[in-house]
Amino acid sequence: MSAGTPAARISQRISAIAESATLAVDAKAKALKAAGRPVIGFGAGEPDFPTPDYIVKAAIEAAAQPKFHRYSPAAGLPELKKAIADKTLRDSGYKVDPSQVLVTNGGKQAVYNTFATLVDPGDEVIIPTPFWTTYPEAIRLAGGVPVEVFAGPEQGYLVTIEQLEAAVTDKTKILLFVSPSNPTGAVYSPEQVAEIGKWAASRGLWVVTDEIYEHLTYDGVKFTSIATAAPELGDKVVILNGVAKTYAMTGWRVGWMIGPADVIKAATNLQSHATSNVSNIMQVAAAAALTGPLTAVDEMKVAFDRRRKAIVAGLNAIDGVECPTPTGAFYVYADVRGLLGKEFETSNGPVRPTTSAELATLILDEVEVAIVPGEAFGPSGYVRLSYALGDDDLAEGVRRIQEFLGKAK
Template sequence: MTENLRLSKKIGAIAESATLKVDAKAKALQAEGRPVISYAAGEPNFATPEHIVEAASQAMLDPKNYRYTQAIGLPELREAIAAKTLRDSGLEVSPAQIIVTNGGKQAVYQSFQVLLNPGDEVIVPTPFWTTYPEAITLADGVPVNVFAGADQEYKVTVEQLEAARTERTKVLLFVSPSNPTGAVYSPEETRAIGEWALQHGIWVISDEIYQNLTYDGVKATSIVEAVPAMADWTILVNGVAKTYAMTGWRLGWMIGPADAIKAAANLQSHLTSNVNNVAQRGAIAALNGDQGPVEAMRQAFDVRRKTIIAELNKVRGFH
């Protein structure tokens, strides 16, 4: 067997996550006692709120959590996610439209696997999170980057999207608040993009993982709230990692129309089965419990945000 056939060409072409690579380097330097502040991974440095940890601790003592559960997630958690989605994304969904995943990253991966056929194009507003193009390529799709710089507040326009659209365009990736820029599309901008996608029969994968971390009174408007008809053409991706300081718990979810969720459920049944039950019990406490600690963390992030902006603006060449 020749060397180039020993391993999968598809897997061999994947680049290591730049985010995790830099994060690992930063943590190694910190372990050596070096005074390093890492801006690599989007990881809150707060402890997970106490009531969530307590719920998980109690779950560890309950034998029902030692067994396999539904691959798509605990019913109680999917009900809590449905309530959160109505509250924050303005969309009423059935728990049957929800799949609990091992972090938001798995939800992103499964979404592209479910929607794409070889050669299908995905419009990716740029700058983007490093995992997006790799997940698209793994699904045999083609990422089409559309760049929006500081001059337009890192937000793409309908005109740019239309210029990038071809007969192969299948999906638009929509991320608001953006990872990594933090840009938040206004309700009007979101509506215009949603109406454009609906007009052309284009799916939207909307990553809403940062939707609760906005500032100065800004609200992140979900594309399915701005254009309700897009609910049949949208997969929402979210999770507890950022809002609840639960990055290591590895719990996310995907929400979508029945046909897409059925396909994703079949995939997950072979890929991972159910997510860790203890983490699921913790997530139930996170979504249904006291939101006070979430607001306290958000306010602390805001103080840090304003501080770094003020300090960077003192440096010649930075704005």
């Protein structure tokens, strides 16, 4: 920088980060509701159920114990790390030692820690697309290069080995694998999971797998962990997970990463300087969730399944919208390319949206329904709607969308 040239107030690294689109849509919807507007939000992936009582009780009891008022190990409480290891064996058939677990402040910190630990500047990370909005930002923060591999609705939003192979270069280090998927709700079959894992192993790649929606599958579809399905990966796999979605604990902020000892040690060193330990009270609550029954989870799934069927039927009733039926998570990812370029009558005159971002803005402004445009997750032309909201709101929101989009010319 030459003399007299003012320094930038914000670093280039941080200036390059895009705001979380899903949280931005949710914040705008909540702000409008707070102002008295009848906004219905399909933006955030947040169950509308309360956290189960036994988990809340565990947190209340922990808060009264002085031992939990102090610092604890940066990697997590021993009892929670053991619960995570036991739960991973129970649900994924994957055996790990508690020392291979790092407890994080929500799933997002697990994502950040993982890429910061594994990625050097210039390393490429293959990301099946559509992707959750945080993944590429965390990769870029680590100096890595996200490489998008797009799978559209024609192939069920599932990438193929051929597509992955075409994306590999001599700089590729990691494959990110997510099943069930946010934002599409797509779930890979056990055979597909094994095939992709074996391919990654043959290429010498790391696999980072996000399994936070593992318990949310429908129509008899089963979750399969790539760590178990492809033992060829050896110790070059990192599992990301958390309690947020399964136990309706989004605000409690407890996630974790599981990996080989050297990776977990390095990530723990990073976390020791960034945040230190996760709140002890929240960790005790998470341990109660993981060691308790899955009854509440099963009850939520019944509601999610009902809403899933209702929203798919409602959106597919609109000319120009194609909405595949998801088999996992609690999102639909609708193809709205058939509506782009069409004319909509608005309070400000006729408008012709040419992108899904413009269409989502139009829907929010005209009928006060918040959805997330495809630009947040990859190419334009799609929209994501979460069906983790009440049945009445879902029905009313879909009705408003149908009424507005049905007038397209």
